[in-house]
Amino acid sequence: MAADEPLEAPSKRPSPFFHSTPLTGPDSLAILHLKRDSLLPLTLRTTADEGYAEGAVTNTRFGSFPHSTLLGTEWGTQIRASKVDTGSRGRKGKQHKEPPKDQGERSGPSNAASKDSDSSKKRKADESSQIDDVPTSPAKKLKQPPQQNEQPLVPKAAVEAGSGFCHILPPTPEAWTSSLDHRTQVVYTPDYSYILQRLRARPGSTIIEAGAGSGSFTHAAARAVFNGYPSSSSTSTQHSGKVYSYEYHEPRVATLRQELHDHGLDSIVHLTHRDVCNKGFALDASTPPPRADAIFLDLPAPWLALKHLTRSTPSAPLNPSGPTHLCTFSPCIEQVTATVSFLRKNHWTEISMCEVQHKRIDVRRDRVGLKEEGLRGVNASAASVEEAIQRLRDVESKLSVYHENRAAAEEGGQQKKIQSKAERLEKIKREAEGRKMYKEGNLVQRTEPEVRTHTSYLVFAVLPRVWGEEDERRCAEAWPVEEVMGGEAENEDGKKA
Numbered sequence: 001m002a003a004d005e006p007l008e009a010p011s012k013r014p015s016p017f018f019h020s021t022p023l024t025g026p027d028s029l030a031i032l033h034l035k036r037d038s039l040l041p042l043t044l045r046t047t048a049d050e051g052y053a054e055g056a057v058t059n060t061r062f063g064s065f066p067h068s069t070l071l072g073t074e075w076g077t078q079i080r081a082s083k084v085d086t087g088s089r090g091r092k093g094k095q096h097k098e099p100p101k102d103q104g105e106r107s108g109p110s111n112a113a114s115k116d117s118d119s120s121k122k123r124k125a126d127e128s129s130q131i132d133d134v135p136t137s138p139a140k141k142l143k144q145p146p147q148q149n150e151q152p153l154v155p156k157a158a159v160e161a162g163s164g165f166c167h168i169l170p171p172t173p174e175a176w177t178s179s180l181d182h183r184t185q186v187v188y189t190p191d192y193s194y195i196l197q198r199l200r201a202r203p204g205s206t207i208i209e210a211g212a213g214s215g216s217f218t219h220a221a222a223r224a225v226f227n228g229y230p231s232s233s234s235t236s237t238q239h240s241g242k243v244y245s246y247e248y249h250e251p252r253v254a255t256l257r258q259e260l261h262d263h264g265l266d267s268i269v270h271l272t273h274r275d276v277c278n279k280g281f282a283l284d285a286s287t288p289p290p291r292a293d294a295i296f297l298d299l300p301a302p303w304l305a306l307k308h309l310t311r312s313t314p315s316a317p318l319n320p321s322g323p324t325h326l327c328t329f330s331p332c333i334e335q336v337t338a339t340v341s342f343l344r345k346n347h348w349t350e351i352s353m354c355e356v357q358h359k360r361i362d363v364r365r366d367r368v369g370l371k372e373e374g375l376r377g378v379n380a381s382a383a384s385v386e387e388a389i390q391r392l393r394d395v396e397s398k399l400s401v402y403h404e405n406r407a408a409a410e411e412g413g414q415q416k417k418i419q420s421k422a423e424r425l426e427k428i429k430r431e432a433e434g435r436k437m438y439k440e441g442n443l444v445q446r447t448e449p450e451v452r453t454h455t456s457y458l459v460f461a462v463l464p465r466v467w468g469e470e471d472e473r474r475c476a477e478a479w480p481v482e483e484v485m486g487g488e489a490e491n492e493d494g495k496k497a
């Protein structure tokens with residue numbers, strides 16, 4: 001499909017990113033939360049086209065999940081993995097003569113990949129090798145027309161596998177960012193939440209974004225500006241929030257266009273296939289230019305695009321009746337220098353730069369001591385010299401009791417009881433029940449290094465609106481100086497009027 005080729009009419013159904021149903025339903029977009037930072041988007045299906053007796057199945061490294069176990073559940077529910085019967089799927093491939101096997105826990109990718117070895121190798125090479133036959137990439141979906149032989153599901157009841165689980169979550173821009181098919185480097189949640197806040201994006205705003213890349217920022221921006229779907233009625237006066245996205249890489253445009261359609265966002269996001277550096281931000285002839293309140297440029301050379309964003313250009317896509325807030329995202333300081341230099345020469349104000357240095361900080365209680373032995377998340381070594389000496393005394397005394405008991409056994413005398421380790425741990429556990437653990441130990445903080453982000457410098461600036469004599473006159477009429485100053489206005493000579 002060509003990037004400029006429109007899809008069918010904009011989807012009429014509400015976007016699952018803005019409206020969540022109480023329960024998961026057929027054909028709805030869901031995110032499987034497998035583990036921290038491992039999320040998987042999928043569309044829940046009631047049709048079987050993969051030869052599983054249980055109907056549509058998603059295989060992950062944490063087990064197989066028939067969609068029948070995911071449908072009709074509350075969002076956030078923990079779903080147990082199932083044993084699945086590959087049925088006819090197992091017999092389909094010519095090179096695979098073995099009888100179909102049950103796919104138990106953790107049998108996902110390799111067992112399920114019964115089509116051919118090339119495709120299985122490709123999957124292994126794929127960044128998301130934990131996933132098999134999941135309709136994650138709309139690009140893949142585009143290449144695969146819907147199967148003619150899809151049959152209504154009469155699924156075999158799923159049998160729990162005994163281990164392996166996931167949580168089913170509704171789609172949000174955050175979950176989408178963590179799970180999307182990366183076609184480019186993406187803007188991550190900590191960055192876009194800060195950027196959108198600095199751009200003053202709010203319901204009803206108009207944002208320009210270039211380049212759209214994998215659509216991570218696009219989804220977050222769409223949610224930030226959403227204040228209802230554009231109304232076709234001419235009487236509606238409400239200005240709908242809108243995101244104008246530009247991208248010059250044709251396959252990325254086609255993929256993102258399909259995603260936006262599938263996600264019910266195509267009436268909020270206007271995606272254009274265009275090189276903004278060379279050709280500016282104009283839209284097709286039938287569409288009026290955007291009147292942007294905010295601009296986000298995630299391009300290698302933002303200053304080349306900025307030359308099309310001036311107040312003096314008649315076709316400039318800026319809102320003439322308000323200031324325009326700008327953010328550019330650059331991976332190196334040279335780009336920042338060039339951008340800031342351009343902004344200074346072209347009437348932009350409030351120019352500032354910040355480096356993104358997100359850190360995830362783990363704050364917890366550090367509990368050390370022998371009384372913690374056997375408890376979870378503790379350091380069970382002696383916390384003080386006294387504790388260490390006491391432990392040595394205990395060991396010594398046990399040893400001497402042991403020798404006494406041996407001597408007593410030889411002489412036929414009575415033996416003393418020695419506390420076993422299991423008894424000691426049981427006693428500590430019992431005592432712990434009465435302790436207020438959340439108050440104990442030192443409060444410590446540790447920086448976790450693995451926050452997903454890129455080296456990035458964000459440049460912010462504001463382009464004020466044009467202000468002329470006429471604006472000044474209207475303003476003076478609306479807010480007469482005497483009223484504003486409470487009769488304290490001064491005349492031209494600086495005297496009180």
Ligand SMILES: C[S@@+](CC[C@H](N)C(=O)[O-])C[C@H]1O[C@@H](n2cnc3c(N)ncnc32)[C@H](O)[C@@H]1O
Nearest residue numbers: 187211213214215216217247248249275276277
């Ligand atoms: C880092 S990616 C953007 C990622 C995106 N912001 C996201 O969150 O997924 C940069 C994108 O800019 C696009 N691009 C680069 N130069 C461009 C230009 N002159 N016009 C339009 N798009 C451009 C690239 O094709 C690439 O997809």
